[in-house]
Amino acid sequence: MDKIKITFPDGSSKEFEKGTSAYKIAESISPRLAEEALAVEMNGIIKDLHAPLSANAIVKFLTFDDEHGKEVYWHSTSHLMAHAIQEIYPEAKFGVGPAIETGFYYDVDINSNLTEDDLKKIEGKMSELTKENNSFVRQDLSKSEAIKFFEKKGDNYKVEILSEIDENSEDISIYKEGNFTDLCRGPHLPSTGKIKYIKLLSISGSYWRGDEHNKQLQRIYGVSFPKKKMLDEYLQRLEEAKKRDHRKLGRDLELFFISQSIGSGLPVWLPRGTILRETLENYLREEQRKRGYEPVITPHIGNINLYKTSGHYPYYKDSQFPPIKLDDGKEEYLLKPMNCPHHFQIYLSKPRSYRDLPIRYAEFGTVYRYEQSGELNGLTRVRSFAVDDSHMFVRQDQLKDEVCNVIELIQVVFSQMGFKEFTTQLSFRDDNVDKYGGDVALWEKAQQEIKEAADKMNLTYYVAEGEAAFYGPKIDFMVKDALGRKWQLGTVQIDYVMPERFNLEYTGSDGQKHRPVVIHRAPFGSLERFIGVLIEHYAGEFPLWLAPVQAAVIPISQNYIDYGKSVYESLKRRNIRAEFDERNEKIGYKIRDWENHKVPYMLIVGEKEQAAQNVSVRQHKKGDLGSLSLSDFIDNIETEIKNKITTTN
């Protein structure tokens, strides 16, 4: 019998008979590994544990702790769910059912609409099926065999998928588990018994192949875990995320609200939210001032011709508010969907020299976009929002440095806000010529510049083809909110198209006219979305420099109102955002109330404090810090505010 040599991640190796399954190898190492292993990585390729090894290989066993192990686990659970659905709804047809970042889904076509109760039924059936502990059995077959199989089964979606697979470049396989068979490239768990704790989470519609012209299938989301504790923790995290929801906190903390009397997707900033927003704006203004930006202000509407010139109008006709027509019908104005054309007019307002560049115009410009009703979501997806916009006009030879400077600014801003984790995406064009304006050669150049800048600034990024703006490639910065949804915040975009369309020029040292390059950039993206994400990031517990109310002064009883008031006024004189709580309530009540409002400091004053002319300091979530003279407290808190100390939780 031939022997093969198997090498493990720790470098050790062992010989086995050729054809030994990965599972047997795991068993030979330890029963526990055989129990926990979900799949195996052979020379970097993930395979079933059943798979026999026919040659020397580097082998790594994947458990639930590995990202890819989880993926296999959830993928198999989605198959198990399909099995359960088929048992309950024999007429069901299946679309696709992949693992996702957390959990899995399956798109199904069933005649009746599923309800929450049906989910419980399916969940119950799944548990039943796990007890059968059926093996996942792989079978490779030809394209025509596979098509014949699924035609017979009536799974026309699978047939459609198969018909588009090139069998020369890809193996076609099916997996059978009990009496359920699905088209799948695998790999899968050894058997359904590995799936222990299952929770089906939600149902929603989803278009077949993501095309809104296609039939809408029902998508069932779920998640599963090998240990009960993991499921409990997951569900608890969901609860925690709900508490952090910026829509709830926005209301509780009186930051903003959205009134139907004003309109959907048109958020209104309450006094406390406005303080937060203005603090962020002022912070960015200062950072920009240091970096040579010049503030400008432009109107909220503009002649429609601006947008016809820019090329935005035909591209985005459907997602802007309809034009305002003047009496003679000849002139039309648009609520501005972006600020760039206005800023270009400022550039054009006088002749420019190469010595003037780079020019950096900055504006917190409010823009209006008619987003689809189903898209609106709290502050993160709205119809009116302020972009922390800047348009920078640079010479080609300045471009890369300027992009690097912008990346540096965004890094500074994100780190100040305590976003330790964010992802960076380079959004490039794809082959769809109609989607983009401008010259392909210029695009290539711009994409190259962006990549070089990203490398120089040590960004870790991935390239997303087809995600570019119509006028140029961009770098997008995204962070995740409390519910794990990704949001695009900051963006840097290179634009060779608009300068052409608006005929932007400068006079070079050679006396000739040259075309500047435009950089569009916004570190926050939009104030609305940024603050929405920030609220969830901090769970409403803002660092002192951002907190709308920084300190609450609380007298023990009505007898100390005068002293309390003098403390409060001292704070106000030093520009500390303080509130004075003179309500006729017990101290415990008021402390609870301000704790719930997540106010960083409470100053409690009673007989002792009045006598010693000091304050008793209580910090949010930390409790009583003891007494401090008022001037020491103010000095401390001023330093903390000035240094913008950011604590993340």
Place this chain on the structure above:
RNA sequence: GCUGAAGUAGCUUAGUGGUAGAGCAGCUGAUUCGUAAUCAGCAGGUCGAGGGUUCAACUCCCUCCUUCAGCUCCA
């Protein structure tokens, strides 16, 4: 825009065809209090809007609006 779910007081919510109930918040009064809820009282609702069925509709049916979970979209 599409699919599904939901809409009762400022907030959280009870109420399956027979006069809408509570807690918190608010207001008034009492209490003058030492680190997460003092007591009592008062007020607050065309039950999302419109139409229909019925002797009678928060409740059943239809249409619309809004919100939520996704999908599609996102300058």
